[in-house]
Amino acid sequence: MVTTKVEKFLVSGTPNTPCLVVDLDVVSMNYKRFKKAFPGSMIYYAVKANPAPPILKKLAALGSWFDAASVLEVERCLAVGAAPQHISYGNTIKKLDDIAAAYDLGVRLFAFDSENDLQKINVAAPGSKVFCRIMTTNTGAAWPFSDKFGCSPDMAIDLLIDAEKMGLEPYGLSFHVGSQQTNAREWGKALACIALLFNKLRKRGINLDLLNLGGGFPVSYRKDVLEIEVLASSIQKYIAQNFGDRLPTIMFEPGRYIIAEAGLLRSEVVLVSSKSYGAKRRWIYLDVGTYGGLAETMNEAIQYPLRTLMDDSEKGPVIIAGPSCDGADVLYRNAGYELPLTLKAGDFVDILCTGAYTASYASIDFNGLAPLQEYYL
Amino acid sequence: MVTTKVEKFLVSGTPNTPCLVVDLDVVSMNYKRFKKAFPGSMIYYAVKANPAPPILKKLAALGSWFDAASVLEVERCLAVGAAPQHISYGNTIKKLDDIAAAYDLGVRLFAFDSENDLQKINVAAPGSKVFCRIMTTNTGAAWPFSDKFGCSPDMAIDLLIDAEKMGLEPYGLSFHVGSQQTNAREWGKALACIALLFNKLRKRGINLDLLNLGGGFPVSYRKDVLEIEVLASSIQKYIAQNFGDRLPTIMFEPGRYIIAEAGLLRSEVVLVSSKSYGAKRRWIYLDVGTYGGLAETMNEAIQYPLRTLMDDSEKGPVIIAGPSCDGADVLYRNAGYELPLTLKAGDFVDILCTGAYTASYASIDFNGLAPLQEYYL
Numbered sequence: 001m002v003t004t005k006v007e008k009f010l011v012s013g014t015p016n017t018p019c020l021v022v023d024l025d026v027v028s029m030n031y032k033r034f035k036k037a038f039p040g041s042m043i044y045y046a047v048k049a050n051p052a053p054p055i056l057k058k059l060a061a062l063g064s065w066f067d068a069a070s071v072l073e074v075e076r077c078l079a080v081g082a083a084p085q086h087i088s089y090g091n092t093i094k095k096l097d098d099i100a101a102a103y104d105l106g107v108r109l110f111a112f113d114s115e116n117d118l119q120k121i122n123v124a125a126p127g128s129k130v131f132c133r134i135m136t137t138n139t140g141a142a143w144p145f146s147d148k149f150g151c152s153p154d155m156a157i158d159l160l161i162d163a164e165k166m167g168l169e170p171y172g173l174s175f176h177v178g179s180q181q182t183n184a185r186e187w188g189k190a191l192a193c194i195a196l197l198f199n200k201l202r203k204r205g206i207n208l209d210l211l212n213l214g215g216g217f218p219v220s221y222r223k224d225v226l227e228i229e230v231l232a233s234s235i236q237k238y239i240a241q242n243f244g245d246r247l248p249t250i251m252f253e254p255g256r257y258i259i260a261e262a263g264l265l266r267s268e269v270v271l272v273s274s275k276s277y278g279a280k281r282r283w284i285y286l287d288v289g290t291y292g293g294l295a296e297t298m299n300e301a302i303q304y305p306l307r308t309l310m311d312d313s314e315k316g317p318v319i320i321a322g323p324s325c326d327g328a329d330v331l332y333r334n335a336g337y338e339l340p341l342t343l344k345a346g347d348f349v350d351i352l353c354t355g356a357y358t359a360s361y362a363s364i365d366f367n368g369l370a371p372l373q374e375y376y377l
Numbered sequence: 378m379v380t381t382k383v384e385k386f387l388v389s390g391t392p393n394t395p396c397l398v399v400d401l402d403v404v405s406m407n408y409k410r411f412k413k414a415f416p417g418s419m420i421y422y423a424v425k426a427n428p429a430p431p432i433l434k435k436l437a438a439l440g441s442w443f444d445a446a447s448v449l450e451v452e453r454c455l456a457v458g459a460a461p462q463h464i465s466y467g468n469t470i471k472k473l474d475d476i477a478a479a480y481d482l483g484v485r486l487f488a489f490d491s492e493n494d495l496q497k498i499n500v501a502a503p504g505s506k507v508f509c510r511i512m513t514t515n516t517g518a519a520w521p522f523s524d525k526f527g528c529s530p531d532m533a534i535d536l537l538i539d540a541e542k543m544g545l546e547p548y549g550l551s552f553h554v555g556s557q558q559t560n561a562r563e564w565g566k567a568l569a570c571i572a573l574l575f576n577k578l579r580k581r582g583i584n585l586d587l588l589n590l591g592g593g594f595p596v597s598y599r600k601d602v603l604e605i606e607v608l609a610s611s612i613q614k615y616i617a618q619n620f621g622d623r624l625p626t627i628m629f630e631p632g633r634y635i636i637a638e639a640g641l642l643r644s645e646v647v648l649v650s651s652k653s654y655g656a657k658r659r660w661i662y663l664d665v666g667t668y669g670g671l672a673e674t675m676n677e678a679i680q681y682p683l684r685t686l687m688d689d690s691e692k693g694p695v696i697i698a699g700p701s702c703d704g705a706d707v708l709y710r711n712a713g714y715e716l717p718l719t720l721k722a723g724d725f726v727d728i729l730c731t732g733a734y735t736a737s738y739a740s741i742d743f744n745g746l747a748p749l750q751e752y753y754l
Contacts, residue, residue, distance in 0.1 A: 114650030
């Protein structure tokens with residue numbers, strides 16, 4: 001799972017820990033694989049997954065388009081040469097000034113899920129294309145979006161009609177099945193709902209063109225998940241079933257899928273201890289934790305594969321925690337991790353598949369611990 | 378609850394949101410009040426609660442000592458003029474190099490809770506004073522430390538004996554009842570246990586001097602809590618009961634108590650929406666969230682008081698969320714918050730009592746959203 005390029009860097013570069021090392025070739029490979037799995041679709045990389053300039057540059061060069069969550073993310077895409085017409089402002093929660101700033105930068109495609117946001121887009125980005133996000137179930141997702149985003153389908157109809165009245169271009173509909181989604185039927189359910197909305201809106205004189213299926217494509221962390229080709233085949237079947245020969249323009253917003261596997265987070269064991277005599281599990285304290293970039297370990301939702309340099313030796317059960325003076329900074333307690341019995345302070349623990357949603361989550365200054373160092377190879 | 382100084386700054390300074398505004402006079406007042414409630418005790422401010430230089434400077438000038446969680450925190454205390462002999466390295470999770478660095482800076486007091494850490498202190502900080510943290514229950518705490526810190530009492534005895542054999546100075550014992558603790562009996566239980574350990578160690582020839590009661594002193598967030606004087610009176614009774622006339626040196630590590638009330642976090646409403654027709658609750662999206670400094674809203678543990686400029690008008694139930702594209706970035710869903718029905722995008726929502734555990738938790742770059750601006754008045 002760890003590439004030769006990364007291995008060589010770890011040996012020759014001897015970076016200080018904790019650090020994130022990303023192999024851009026893997027980013028490239030995953031992008032191409034995703035594109036091949038969904039031929040003819042538009043791919044907007046979800047910048048929030050990892051906004052590092054080398055990644056954006058690599059993806060821009062490969063022809064990727066970009067899904068931005070903020071004006072700063074828009075600017076970062078432009079900085080690596082992305083065209084503004086290839087950037088979607090995908091966050092449904094936007095200040096008026098931010099919409100205006102994105103519009104000034106040339107962005108003409110905006111997500112929304114409420115009357116309030118639509119009104120602001122109309123004021124600050126007149127004439128732009130807009131797509132409405134609908135709420136769907138997130139069953140099966142490791143990191144669900146809950147009901148924070150999207151509106152009900154009947155409200156979406158009214159809002160898209162309003163958009164047209166305002167002079168905006170009602171362009172399409174979007175949904176998101178939740179991150180790290182492993183159940184193809186979640187896409188199927190949403191697509192059935194969306195197809196109905198396309199039809200209802202057509203009868204009201206609005207011909208949508210865009211079908212945005214969002215992201216959520218799963219990555220093999222500790223457990224292997226469905227290959228992207230298998231999942232893609234199911235999703236394409238659902239699209240064909242629901243849209244027949246009236247195929248809309250298909251858009252995806254993968255983030256995790258593109259970048260997670262490309263990253264390795266090297267950490268050092270700070271302390272190994274037992275809390276009492278006869279304790280069944282050792283505590284392993286690493287120099288990175290919940291506040292240092294591993295926020296997705298919350299409730300042990302994302303379970304990263306771990307690697308040590310002594311993985312052939314006998315292992316025993318552990319609780320794994322971060323280095324801060326915060327009781328909530330415990331990574332894994334219930335997930336059944338085991339680590340070598342000989343593991344000691346100063347040894348490395350490599351946390352794999354950490355390219356997505358890590359470095360940018362790190363706190364600026366919690367406990368006086370520095371954010372992650374990042375290396376892009 | 379908001380001081381005139383802060384109110385004036387909000388009007389005349391018109392800071393961009395989100396921002397944290399801290400009144401240093403309140404810091405000063407709380408420090409003095411705490412000191413008066415526990416006369417004769419040593420107060421080590423828990424730097425991690427808010428490490429901003431103006432706070433450290435103010436507290437150093439008042440005679441406060443400091444509890445540091447990392448070498449960077451030690452350096453920050455020294456930078457405002459604190460003497461190294463007034464700094465305690467209170468984190469039980471330390472790298473050898475960090476212990477050495479703190480020792481080089483003059484620190485001679487270290488916490489520990491494991492054999493592994495003790496050995497490192499012996500190597501890197503020979504002859505230093507050490508105190509052992511024991512595990513206690515955290516019943517009643519809003520932000521418990523779980524079992525991440527401390528060891529069992531019988532292990533503490535052996536470790537302190539080991540410390541002496543190594544040539545370190547076995548100085549005392551510590552515990553922490555969990556943050557935002559409102560139950561005085563938790564201190565009582567721990568003190569009874571600690572007193573027993575003092576006696577047992579005396580019989581083994583080790584005369585401890587330090588009794589470190591940690592922090593955890595509660596702040597009135599949405600609900601009023603016990604006045605510090607009332608809590609102090611109970612705790613002092615427990616100390617007298619358990620230690621009689623053999624009173625050890627008493628040490629406290631307050632953080633939240635000193636600084637929380639001094640801070641106001643001004644945020645702006647980004648969006649107000651309903652997810653469906655007939656929805657009973659509006660969603661209020663602020664320009665600050667879980668990843669922007671409000672990490673302690675996790676599981677709605679800390680419930681900050683909120684204030685708007687239209688609090689006299691009719692209110693209705695809301696779900697309050699942050700501005701990021703992350704489904705977990707929801708602040709309050711179940712806590713029963715209500716906000717004015719007329720509240721709209723662009724209005725301010727002031728989040729009160731936010732001086733502690735906010736600014737330094739903010740992520741460096743999540744979703745391209747900037748960390749909090751900070752103002753110390």
